[in-house]
Amino acid sequence: MTGILIVGGGQAGSTLAQTLRSEGYEGRVMVLGAEPVLPYERPPLSKAYLMGEVEQERLYLRPAAIYEEWKIEMRLGTPVTGIDTATQTVTAGNETLGYDELALCTGSVPNRLPAAIGGALDGVFTVRSLADIDRMKTRVSPGARVLVVGGGYIGLEAAAVASKLGLSVTVVEMSPRILSRVAAPETSDVIRAEHEAHGVRILEGCGLVRLTGEGHVNGAELTDGSVLEIDFAIVGTGIRPDTALAEAAGIFCDNGIAVDEMGRTSAPHVWAAGDCASFPYKGGRMRLESVQNAIDQAQAVARNMLGANVPYVPHPWFWSDQYDLKLQIAGLGTGYDRIVVREGEGGRSHWYFKDGRLLAVDAIDAARDYMVGKRLLEMGRTVDPEAVADASTNLKALLKG
Incomplete structure (x- = not known):
């Protein structure tokens, strides 16, 4: 075949395929997923699904009819066992499939x-x-x-x-x-x-x-x-990037499948996105394990496969629901030297600073604090820690400078 092959039927793989179509790509698109089910949401698995609050079908990112409508070929229960970057082919089951471009969205595996x-x-x-x-x-x-x-x-x-x-x-x-x-x-x-x-x-x-x-x-x-x-x-001892296919194919890996700012790997015509990919970030490399990164990076890679040439710039955010607590996290607090605690009605937030610069915010039942902190980080701005700690400070006013 010619066209674009996507290895991995998770959030990143599904998003990348749909983005190719929404951006006007008319060639063949095939998703090869190892699991025998349609791409689904993972966060509810250990929560609503385990509790019996949602049925399996409600976890699916899209119904089968949408993939058919968009002419995305879904090969489910079809693990890829090898990649030959020289001949631009992959091995899946008893088939050898060719590609013009290949996207690795292999995700991660649990420890x-x-x-x-x-x-x-x-x-x-x-x-x-x-x-x-x-x-x-x-x-x-x-x-x-x-x-x-x-x-x-x-x-x-x-x-x-x-x-x-x-x-x-x-x-x-x-x-x-x-x-x-x-x-x-x-x-x-x-x-x-x-x-x-x-x-x-x-x-x-x-x-x-x-x-x-x-x-x-x-x-x-x-x-x-x-x-x-x-x-x-x-x-629950964490996850690690699924790099086995890439490594076997001689593709460079460094805490994941190493990509450049566009999403290209070390092999020609091979790209990567999602949990499995590590990308340049502030002079080093970073890998993000989150739904939002899988979506955002997959969209960026799909566009770059089609010639956009726009660097991927992440805006990390995460969440965790435990009992009735909703923890929302914006940014990365690595290397902080000060935590400022802000108490509010019904909730609180923890603001991470280093040398007076805002790094991240943990908001616990404090959606407004989270939204302001997330916006400040996206704007590349910091705030006075003392103002944040003062419960009388109008946080939204901080966005105005």
């Missing part, structure tokens, strides 16, 4: 526990795919005892849902505090208190030695010497 410490036991789950949650649902029942390994957003969101479903939940986090790699202590404190108020036991500075059981997991030995009896375990 798993080694088999040597019980990671291969039945009843040990990750939280990444629809199939993961479908398997986990069979274990979820009131009173069941679950161990969550990892106190990052993935693990904590799963813990919140398990608690709401009436399970007995223990979270173990090897770092001194939950969310230590992604949030300030002030944010960790709020999230921890909310979990503990709902009966979740959080063990910080405590790691997993091994899971135990004959065939099925039934216990956990921890680094503090304690032993837990459990019915199943959820591994």
Whole structure:
């Protein structure tokens, strides 16, 4: 075939295909997805879907009819096993498919526990795919005892849902505090208190030695010497970029598939977008694991494949829903030297500064604070930390300079 091949049927792959069409591309577009289902939203998997509040079809980004209308060929349940950049072909099943341009939207894969410490036991789950949650649902029942390994957003969101479903939940986090790699202590404190108020036991500075059981997991030995009896375990120790195909094809990778500011990889006619891609950012390289980055970068890459030549400039933002708390995050707080806490009606926000420059905002049930902080960051402007801390300050006025 000629045309554009997209490897990966997730948010980035689906968005890239649709953007090609909306930008007027009339050639052949094919999406090769390893999973046997249409592209779907991942954030609700460990929340609304696990709780039984939404059906599978409601997770789909688009119904099948839309892909047909836009003449996007969806090859589902078709994992790609090889790429030959010299002949511009990929191998998928028993087929060899040619391409004019290739987009790698392979996403990420969850970190798993080694088999040597019980990671291969039945009843040990990750939280990444629809199939993961479908398997986990069979274990979820009131009173069941679950161990969550990892106190990052993935693990904590799963813990919140398990608690709401009436399970007995223990979270173990090897770092001194939950969310230590992604949030300030002030944010960790709020999230921890909310979990503990709902009966979740959080063990910080405590790691997993091994899971135990004959065939099925039934216990956990921890680094503090304690032993837990459990019915199943959820591994929420993060994700890593899926670079296996790219690496095997000789494409340069650096914390993901390395792309330039346009989205090109080191191989001619090969591009990448989404969780799997690392891109230039402020003199270094960055990879963002978020829905918004998958959408924004995929749109930018699609346009650049068609000749736009517009550099991708990210505006990082994220969110996490735990119980009735809504945490909204704008920017990246890495390297901060000061946190300013702003108290408001019903919520609060934590503003990250370095050398007096605004880096990021964590807003907890404070949508207005989030929107102002996000806008300031997009504008490249900073604010006086003292003004932010003063509850009488009209935040919107800060946008006017």
